[in-house]
Amino acid sequence: MLNNASNLSRIKIKTSDFLLRQPNLKRLVIMLVITFVAMSVLQPRIFLTKDYLISMAYLFPEYGLLSIAMMICMISGGIDLAAVAIANFSGIMTCLFLIRFIPNDASNAHAAIVLVCGVLLSIIIGGLCGAISAALISKIGIPPILATLGTNDLILGAAIAFTKGSSISSIPSVLSRVGNHTIGGVIPMTLVAYIICGAIVSFILTKTTFGFKLYMMGSNPTASRFSGADNTKIIFTTYMLSGMLASIAGLLMCARFNTARADFGTSYTMQAILICVLGGVTPNGGFGNVTGITLSVLILQFLSSGFNMFPSISNFYRDLIWGVVLLAVLLFNYFSNKRQTGTLAKNAVSAKI
Numbered sequence: 001m002l003n004n005a006s007n008l009s010r011i012k013i014k015t016s017d018f019l020l021r022q023p024n025l026k027r028l029v030i031m032l033v034i035t036f037v038a039m040s041v042l043q044p045r046i047f048l049t050k051d052y053l054i055s056m057a058y059l060f061p062e063y064g065l066l067s068i069a070m071m072i073c074m075i076s077g078g079i080d081l082a083a084v085a086i087a088n089f090s091g092i093m094t095c096l097f098l099i100r101f102i103p104n105d106a107s108n109a110h111a112a113i114v115l116v117c118g119v120l121l122s123i124i125i126g127g128l129c130g131a132i133s134a135a136l137i138s139k140i141g142i143p144p145i146l147a148t149l150g151t152n153d154l155i156l157g158a159a160i161a162f163t164k165g166s167s168i169s170s171i172p173s174v175l176s177r178v179g180n181h182t183i184g185g186v187i188p189m190t191l192v193a194y195i196i197c198g199a200i201v202s203f204i205l206t207k208t209t210f211g212f213k214l215y216m217m218g219s220n221p222t223a224s225r226f227s228g229a230d231n232t233k234i235i236f237t238t239y240m241l242s243g244m245l246a247s248i249a250g251l252l253m254c255a256r257f258n259t260a261r262a263d264f265g266t267s268y269t270m271q272a273i274l275i276c277v278l279g280g281v282t283p284n285g286g287f288g289n290v291t292g293i294t295l296s297v298l299i300l301q302f303l304s305s306g307f308n309m310f311p312s313i314s315n316f317y318r319d320l321i322w323g324v325v326l327l328a329v330l331l332f333n334y335f336s337n338k339r340q341t342g343t344l345a346k347n348a349v350s351a352k353i
Helices: 004-010 015-020 025-042 050-075 083-101 108-140 144-163 173-179 189-207 209-219 221-226 231-257 268-278 290-308 315-352
Strands: none
Touching: 025 290, 050 083, 050 189, 050 209, 050 231, 050 268, 050 290, 083 108, 083 144, 083 173, 083 231, 083 268, 108 144, 108 173, 108 231, 173 189, 173 231, 189 209, 189 231, 189 290, 209 221, 209 231, 221 231, 268 290, 268 315
């Protein structure tokens, strides 16, 4: 087996250039502009107001973080159906921690220190929950879709057990104050959290050896293993990172609702998958980036917020609409890839002739 370091040194490919060659980014930008203009024209008195735009900026980081968590698992050739359950469970445990260690008469300094410890606790819990899925996938060999589905039920059951099926309220106000704070009255802290997490993940994927190995394993696990990469370690790191991102999303949800439940965001899983597919993430693994996810989240957020402006569109039709969009995107990507493959084959034949 070739030494991993020597193998990587022979591959003279700039990872960032390889990853950013996404043909659908231009299409996403066009879709984003069309969606924004359409909603602005249909309901200009609502959609273009400062408060409405800020409310959208509050909401989309939750979808965004869960989608990034889903993206890195899909890049590896897997999927994480437990992301929402991890988000809720870590949020519940953090809220219980805050209630336990922040009394009603606590000073601001004391509350801030406990909050920082609670955030760290949430991230650790998310990473450990992700490790459960990783162990089932890499050690036992269970397919990712089944492993994460089982982990989802396990964590959901644990969350219901801790909460006894009810909501956790009376959460210290420090969480909602920080989570709902706006910088200069315009930039929500949730957006800042998304930008920081997105930048970190983007750096990991494009500038580190782990990112290169992740894309390589998603493209061809066998070639990755024979190149000297430790696929088991990559899977553990991937799903633990996914769990950490989900835990941060869980904290944002708890801060927004000022409560914690085991069933928050039940529809977020499908929407995260839709965002990933729309953003250019290949379900078979090996492709995807944070830029595509961000553009896709904005498109879906504009659409979702646009639906809210029309009382005639019932919430019960949302999942139907997302399902239709997901199938449409999958079909479009399938025929687009098929057409590109045919073009490449014709070019190869022409070159031989």
